[in-house]
Amino acid sequence: MRRWDNRAWLGVLPVVLIVAFSAVVPLMTVVNYSVQDIFDLNNRLFVGFEWYRDTLRDPRFLEALLRQLGFSALVLAIEIPLGILVARNLPRRGASAGVWLVVLAIPLLIPWNVVGTIWQMFARPDIGLLGAGVNALGLDFNFTADPVDAWIVLLMMDVWHWTSLVALLAYAGLAAIPEPYYQAAELDGAGRWQVFRHVELPGLKPVLLIAGLLRLMDSLMIYTEPFVLTGGGPGSSTTFLSQHLTTMAVGQFDLGPAAAFSVLYFLVILLLCWLFYTAVMRSEDVEGGPGGH
Amino acid sequence: MGTEAKRRQPRWLLYGYCLYLALPIYWLATMALQSNQDIVGDLEIVPSRLTLANFAEIVGNPVWYSAFGHSLSYVILNTLISVTVALPAAYAFSRYRFVGDKHLFFWLLTNRMAPPAVFLLPFFQLYSAIGLFDTPLAVALAHCLFTVPLAVWILEGFMSGVPRSLDEMARIDGHGLGYFFFRLFLPNIRGGIAVTVFFCFMFSWVELLLARTLTGSETKPIVVVMTRTVSASGLDWGVLAAAGLLTILPGVAVVWFVRRDLVKGFALGRV
Numbered sequence: 001m002r003r004w005d006n007r008a009w010l011g012v013l014p015v016v017l018i019v020a021f022s023a024v025v026p027l028m029t030v031v032n033y034s035v036q037d038i039f040d041l042n043n044r045l046f047v048g049f050e051w052y053r054d055t056l057r058d059p060r061f062l063e064a065l066l067r068q069l070g071f072s073a074l075v076l077a078i079e080i081p082l083g084i085l086v087a088r089n090l091p092r093r094g095a096s097a098g099v100w101l102v103v104l105a106i107p108l109l110i111p112w113n114v115v116g117t118i119w120q121m122f123a124r125p126d127i128g129l130l131g132a133g134v135n136a137l138g139l140d141f142n143f144t145a146d147p148v149d150a151w152i153v154l155l156m157m158d159v160w161h162w163t164s165l166v167a168l169l170a171y172a173g174l175a176a177i178p179e180p181y182y183q184a185a186e187l188d189g190a191g192r193w194q195v196f197r198h199v200e201l202p203g204l205k206p207v208l209l210i211a212g213l214l215r216l217m218d219s220l221m222i223y224t225e226p227f228v229l230t231g232g233g234p235g236s237s238t239t240f241l242s243q244h245l246t247t248m249a250v251g252q253f254d255l256g257p258a259a260a261f262s263v264l265y266f267l268v269i270l271l272l273c274w275l276f277y278t279a280v281m282r283s284e285d286v287e288g289g290p291g292g293h
Numbered sequence: 294m295g296t297e298a299k300r301r302q303p304r305w306l307l308y309g310y311c312l313y314l315a316l317p318i319y320w321l322a323t324m325a326l327q328s329n330q331d332i333v334g335d336l337e338i339v340p341s342r343l344t345l346a347n348f349a350e351i352v353g354n355p356v357w358y359s360a361f362g363h364s365l366s367y368v369i370l371n372t373l374i375s376v377t378v379a380l381p382a383a384y385a386f387s388r389y390r391f392v393g394d395k396h397l398f399f400w401l402l403t404n405r406m407a408p409p410a411v412f413l414l415p416f417f418q419l420y421s422a423i424g425l426f427d428t429p430l431a432v433a434l435a436h437c438l439f440t441v442p443l444a445v446w447i448l449e450g451f452m453s454g455v456p457r458s459l460d461e462m463a464r465i466d467g468h469g470l471g472y473f474f475f476r477l478f479l480p481n482i483r484g485g486i487a488v489t490v491f492f493c494f495m496f497s498w499v500e501l502l503l504a505r506t507l508t509g510s511e512t513k514p515i516v517v518v519m520t521r522t523v524s525a526s527g528l529d530w531g532v533l534a535a536a537g538l539l540t541i542l543p544g545v546a547v548v549w550f551v552r553r554d555l556v557k558g559f560a561l562g563r564v
Contacts, residue, residue, distance in 0.1 A: 004390045011385030012397060014378035015441055022438045023404045026415030033414075082310075089307040098552040100307075102545070105491075107314060109544025111499045111516045114537040121324055121534060122317040129320045132336050160313065221408040224501045228520070242410040246502070249414050262411040269406045 027266075033259035051260030061261065063236070064244045065268070071240060072219040072272075075158050079215060080208065082159065083166025088200075090171050101171075104164040116228025119157040123229075143230065147237035150230050154238055157225060162218070166211045173207035174200065209280045216276055220269050241265050318541070324534035332530045347535035356518060357536065363429065364498065364514040365543060370433035371497040372490055375440040379489065383448035384474065388460065398449075401442040409502045412438065417506055427509035435503045440493040447492060451485025452478075487554030494547050515540055 034052070037045040055061050086104070091097050110118070125131035125142045130153075134141040143149040177200065185195045223242035226232065232239035245265060249258035324332055326343045351357040385391070386398060416435050417426070425431040455478065463473040479486070501516045508514055519536050548555065 002388060002390045006391045008385035008389035008391040008394075011381035011389075015382040015401065015445060016397070018374070018378055018434070018437050019401060019404055019441055022416075022434055023407065023412075025419060026412045027407070029415035029418065030411060085306055086310050089304060098556050101555055102548050102552050103311060103314070105548045106318070106541065106545060109495055109498065109541065109548060110537075111501065111519075111540050113501045113516050113520055114540050115499075117519070117533060117537050118317045118321050121530065122320045127324075127332055127336065127530065129316065129336075129338070160317065163310075164314075217406045221410070223408075223410055242408055242502075245408075245410045246413065249410075250506075255414065258414070262408075266407055266411055269408065270403060273406055 030259045030262050033255050034263050036256055038255045047256065051256045052264065054257060055260050055264055060236070060244065061264075064239055064241050067238070068220060068240045071154070071222070072216060074155055075162070075219045076212060076215055078155065078159050079163045079166050080212060083163050083211065084170045084204070084208075086163065086167040087170035087174055090167070092175060101168065104167055107161050107164050110161075112224035113228050115157065115161050116225045119153060119160070119225075120229050123153045123156075145234055147234055150234060150238050154226055154229065157229060158219070158222075161225065162215060166215065169207045169211040170204055173204040177203040205280070209277065212276060212280065213273055217269055217273055220272065241268075321534050321537055324530055325538045327531060329529065329531050347531040348539075350532050351535055351539065356513075357515075360513055360515040360518040361539070363508070363512045364504075364516065367429035367432040367436070367504070367512075367514070368494060368497045368543075370429055371436045371440055372493040374433060375437060375444045375493045376486065376489055379441055379444035379448050380479075382445050383452050384478075386445065386449045387452035388457070398445075401445055405439050405442040405446075407438065409438070409500070413502065413506050416503065420507055426507060427511045429512055431507045432504050432512075432514070433497070435507055436497040436500060440496055443492055443496065444489050447489045448482070448485055451482045451488070454485075455481050484554045484557035487551040487557075491548060491551060491555060495544065498544055 035046060035048055037047045037050075090100050090104075107115070120128075122128045123130045123143055125135055131141060131143070140146075141149050143153040181199050181203070182195065185199050190198065221242055222240055223246065226238050226240060227243055230238045232243050242265075245258060245261050248254050248261060323340050325347055326345070327340050328342070328344050328346060331337075331340065331342055386394065412435070420426045420431040420435070425434070459477065459481065460473070463477055468477070501520070504514045505517045505520070508517065515536070519533065519540075
């Protein structure tokens, strides 16, 4: 058992101070703006929940939200199973394990705008290997003009970029499953699917919860990669919430509406993460879990 | 080994996935080594005329290499701050119960869920007001928004994996908390610290939005200089590709140096 000792607060104090500085102060500013009409910094008017009502009725917000939800759902549906598959095939020990980890980690360590640039160069129909290659096969493919093509490239890019994170976490989870579990399953005559379903999946649950949560929250915040790759187009077919918000706040300087948008955006992410967490925790009993509290 | 071999699918999946990872980077490398005429000319899968001119352009231009320095300075600063403040906090969470501990832990995690786009304007105003705008420290502190909660989360997991009997034994042996923590406890979670450094470095190095907002002409980071190149000179694909290739290197260097600790860390299954 953990001992009860309030002096432990001294240990968490630096973290509380630094996060309060970099999160609470800005968040209070945003909430403050969201209920005011700001003409300039000395001239403002309290408007209550007007900006919230406007945002919730704004078709552009709702469309961006729908696109965002579709994107995150697709990303999770592809990356989690693929990441588990990759992790199952990684060697567990030896020098090659380290090399594989480095190779897998490379996409994670590339700046996000460079990821967008790489995929733009790779997918463009004029200079890109992918774009020109698909066109050479006789298929019409141009992600700068066709929304479906833009979505395909965007999903390919995100899978390329982030599946490694799921794979690395799943690899850690698989390594923690004791060998006797597998031997017991083999004695019971379990097939490959049954071993996965009854030995590996329960063991993977804590790390899959972390991987799923990280991918969920990060895909909901995506900005840089589509901004560089498609600029939100063609039309607004790949404009997600962050890009819409950035245009409002920095491009048009609509402080009040942008702040209300921000608060709603944050609440949507919190709500979805909470739903995801609850759904995974409910699905079966799990030992431990993140934080272990 | 028998059971382990049996539960493997054929390796083709792993090789196929690596091919998928490698192809776009290969294409970036070919562009970095070609002149712009050759890039927009006939498409060659293996380029016939190679040149280092794009890299020479970057090495010869202080805007480029000082931008690398600016990026590295705030990334390293952020990693140092994050790990330093997260270590005692993670230890407190893993070893003690105290007033509000669960709520505090959850509150920290919610900060990881805040989209940076939400904080653009407030950050700009806050750091301008206290005179930190356009310094590496501003970006480093702003990135703490997502690196500190993650660092606490990861380290807490590793620390909880160390048996509490280690703490008890040190107390019986008469070691103080400081000696115990630095000399006995930290070496036990080396792998965990490596994983934490990896993730802090990674999330700070790759971020563009906050880095762009909080820097002006003095400390423009490499990610911003790259986006400016696109708009300024139109389609200088060669230099853009060369710069992109160079931004991959620091990350690869970090992960290469900590790979053994990473394997240990990941092998503990405590991420």
